[in-house]
Amino acid sequence: MALLPDPGWRDVADVLILSYLAHRLILLARGTRAPQVLLALAALWALWHVARHAGLELTAWFLGALNALAPVALIVVFRDEIRDVLVRSSPLRLLAGRPTRAGAIDLPAVAEAAFRLAASRTGALLAFEGRDRLDKLAREGTRVDARFSVPLVESLFAKGSPVHDGAALVRGGRIDRVGTFLPLSTRDGLPAAFGTRHRAAVGLSERCDAVVLVVSEERGEVALARDGRVEPIASPEELERALDASPRVEAGAEAHRGRAPRLVSSAAGFLLTTLAVATLWALYDRQQVARRTVTASVNFRGLPESLELIDPPEAIDLQLRGKRTLIDGLSPDRVTISVDLSGAERGGRYAIERGDMAVELPVGVEWSRADPGLSVRLGERVELTLPVRPRLEGRPPPGFAFTPPRVEPATVTVRVPRGMEGRLEAVETRPIDVGELALDAATREATVEVPLELGRIATRPAAGSADTVRVTVGTRPAAAPDDPEAAP
Numbered sequence: 106m107a108l109l110p111d112p113g114w115r116d117v118a119d120v121l122i123l124s125y126l127a128h129r130l131i132l133l134a135r136g137t138r139a140p141q142v143l144l145a146l147a148a149l150w151a152l153w154h155v156a157r158h159a160g161l162e163l164t165a166w167f168l169g170a171l172n173a174l175a176p177v178a179l180i181v182v183f184r185d186e187i188r189d190v191l192v193r194s195s196p197l198r199l200l201a202g203r204p205t206r207a208g209a210i211d212l213p214a215v216a217e218a219a220f221r222l223a224a225s226r227t228g229a230l231l232a233f234e235g236r237d238r239l240d241k242l243a244r245e246g247t248r249v250d251a252r253f254s255v256p257l258v259e260s261l262f263a264k265g266s267p268v269h270d271g272a273a274l275v276r277g278g279r280i281d282r283v284g285t286f287l288p289l290s291t292r293d294g295l296p297a298a299f300g301t302r303h304r305a306a307v308g309l310s311e312r313c314d315a316v317v318l319v320v321s322e323e324r325g326e327v328a329l330a331r332d333g334r335v336e337p338i339a340s341p342e343e344l345e346r347a348l349d350a351s352p353r354v355e356a357g358a359e360a361h362r363g364r365a366p367r368l369v370s371s372a373a374g375f376l377l378t379t380l381a382v383a384t385l386w387a388l389y390d391r392q393q394v395a396r397r398t399v400t401a402s403v404n405f406r407g408l409p410e411s412l413e414l415i416d417p418p419e420a421i422d423l424q425l426r427g428k429r430t431l432i433d434g435l436s437p438d439r440v441t442i443s444v445d446l447s448g449a450e451r452g453g454r455y456a457i458e459r460g461d462m463a464v465e466l467p468v469g470v471e472w473s474r475a476d477p478g479l480s481v482r483l484g485e486r487v488e489l490t491l492p493v494r495p496r497l498e499g500r501p502p503p504g505f506a507f508t509p510p511r512v513e514p515a516t517v518t519v520r521v522p523r524g525m526e527g528r529l530e531a532v533e534t535r536p537i538d539v540g541e542l543a544l545d546a547a548t549r550e551a552t553v554e555v556p557l558e559l560g561r562i563a564t565r566p567a568a569g570s571a572d573t574v575r576v577t578v579g580t581r582p583a584a585a586p587d588d589p590e591a592a593p
C-alpha cells in the first residue's frame with residue numbers, strides 16, 4: 106500500500122471546500138470559548154481511543170458515553186454564539202463577507218472618549234468582552250447594539266442620560282448594552298478612594314477575562330482593570346497601547362494593522378487550515394480506501410486481419426483502489442479487461458498502454474496498475490488446413506466398443522501466426538460426452554454437432570471454414586466379454 110494516497114480532482118475539491126468552511130468557522134469562533142471547548146472534546150476523544158486500545162473496558166465505556174453526549178454539549182455551550190449567528194447576522198456570512206467576531210474596536214475613538222469624559226468629570230464604566238461571555242455577569246441594562254463612537258459614548262454617560270448609571274458592555278467593536286450592573290469586588294485592601302464604580306470594575310475583571318475601563322467622576326482619572334488589578338492610565342496614547350497589547354481586545358487591534366497584513370495573516374491562516382484538513386483527509390482516506398489485487402480475464406479485439414496473437418495471456422493482475430465496502434464485496438469475475446489491438450501493423454512484441462485497455466469496473470473503483478505490465482506478441486497470419494480430431498469422453502455401454510468416429514467436414518482451415526505451423530497437427534473438438542448420447546437402437550449410432558476447440562495457437566477458423574463439425578459416434582459388440590475395451 107502506498108504511504109501517500111494519490112488524490113483525484115474530487116479529493117482536491119473536497120479538501121479546498123472543507124478548508125474554506127473551516128477557515129470561516131475559525132474566524133467566527135475567534136475570541137470565543139470555542140477553541141478551548143473543542144480542545145477539551147478532542148482530548149476526551151483521544152483518551153477514549155487510548156482506553157479502547159488499552160482494553161480498559163469500563164473507562165472506555167464511560168468516555169464513549171461522554172463522547173456520545175458531545176454534540177449536545179456543543180449546542181448547550183455555544184447556544185449564545187449560535188443564536189448570535191442566526192439572529193444578528195445572516196448565515197451567508199459563514200460563506201462570505203466579514204465574520205461578526207472580527208468586528209474591530211476603534212481604539213483611538215475609545216481613548217478619545219475616555220479622556221473627554223474624564224476632562225468633563227463624567228463618570229463612566231466600559232467593559233470590553235474577551236473570550237468569556239458577559240451575558241451572565243453583566244446583568245440587566247438596555248440593549249443598544251450600536252457601533253462604538255465618541256459622541257455616542259459621551260451622550261450615553263452624560264449626567265442627564267437615563268442610562269448613565271451602570272456599565273456599558275462592548276462586544277466586537279459595538280456597544281451591546283448600557284446601564285448594566287456588574288458584580289462588585291469583595292476584596293479587602295483596595296484603595297480607600299475606590300467607590301462602587303471601581304469595585305464593580307475590579308469585581309468583573311476578577312471573574313472573567315474582560316478588560317474594564319473606568320472614568321472617575323470625582324477625580325477625572327482614567328484607569329483599566331484586568332485580572333483583578335487596576336492600573337491608572339495617564340494619556341490617550343497609553344490607553345490605546347494598553348488596549349492594543351491586550352490579546353482580549355484582539356479584534357480591535359486587528360483594525361489597526363491595516364488591510365495588507367490582515368490579508369497576509371488571513372492567507373496564512375487559510376494555508377494552515379488547508380494543511381490540517383489535507384492531513385485529516387489523508388488519514389480518513391487510508392481508513393476508507395482499500396486496495397486489492399485481482400486476476401482479471403483479458404479479451405482482445407480489433408486484431409487486424411493480417412495478424413495473429415501468439416500465446417496471448419488469458420488473465421492479468423490488476424491493482425484496484427476504491428471505497429472499502431465496494432472493494433471488499435467485489436467479485437473478480439466482474440472485472441474484465443478488453444484490449445484494443447487495432448493499432449498493430451506488423452508482427453512483433455507490443456507493450457499495451459493504459460489507453461489501449463478498457464477495464465470494466467463498478468462505479469467508484471479505479472484500477473491503478475497491471476502487474477506485471479501487459480505485452481502481447483503478434484505474428485503474421487498464415488492459413489493451415491488440418492484434420493479434425495474428435496475428443497470422446499466416457500466409455501461405451503458394457504459389452505460394446507466404439508467404432509472409429511466419422512467427422513464431417515474431416516478437415517478445417519485455421520489461422521495461425523507464422524512460425525507456429527509446425528506446432529499443430531490437428532484441431533480438436535470440444536469434448537463429447539458419450540454417456541449422454543442417445544444411440545439409435547437400430548444403427549447404434551448418434552450424430553452430434555460440436556464446436557472446434559480452438560486453442561492458444563489457432564485462435565479462429567479461416568474465413569469460410571466451419572467452426573463446428575458433425576461427429577458420428579457408433580458402437581459395435583465387443584469382440585469378447587473380457588475385452589478390456591468394454592470393461593466398466
Ligand SMILES: Nc1ncnc2c1ncn2[C@@H]1O[C@H](COP(=O)(O)OP(=O)(O)OP(=O)(O)O)[C@@H](O)[C@H]1O
Nearest residue numbers: 228270271272286287300301302303305321322323
Ligand atoms: N455594580 C455596579 N455596576 C455598574 N455600575 C455601578 C455599580 N455600582 C456602582 N456603579 C456606578 O458607579 C456609580 C457610583 O460611583 P461611586 O462614586 O460610588 O464610585 P467611585 O468608584 O468612587 O467612582 P467615582 O470616582 O466616579 O466617584 C453609580 O452611580 C453607578 O453608575
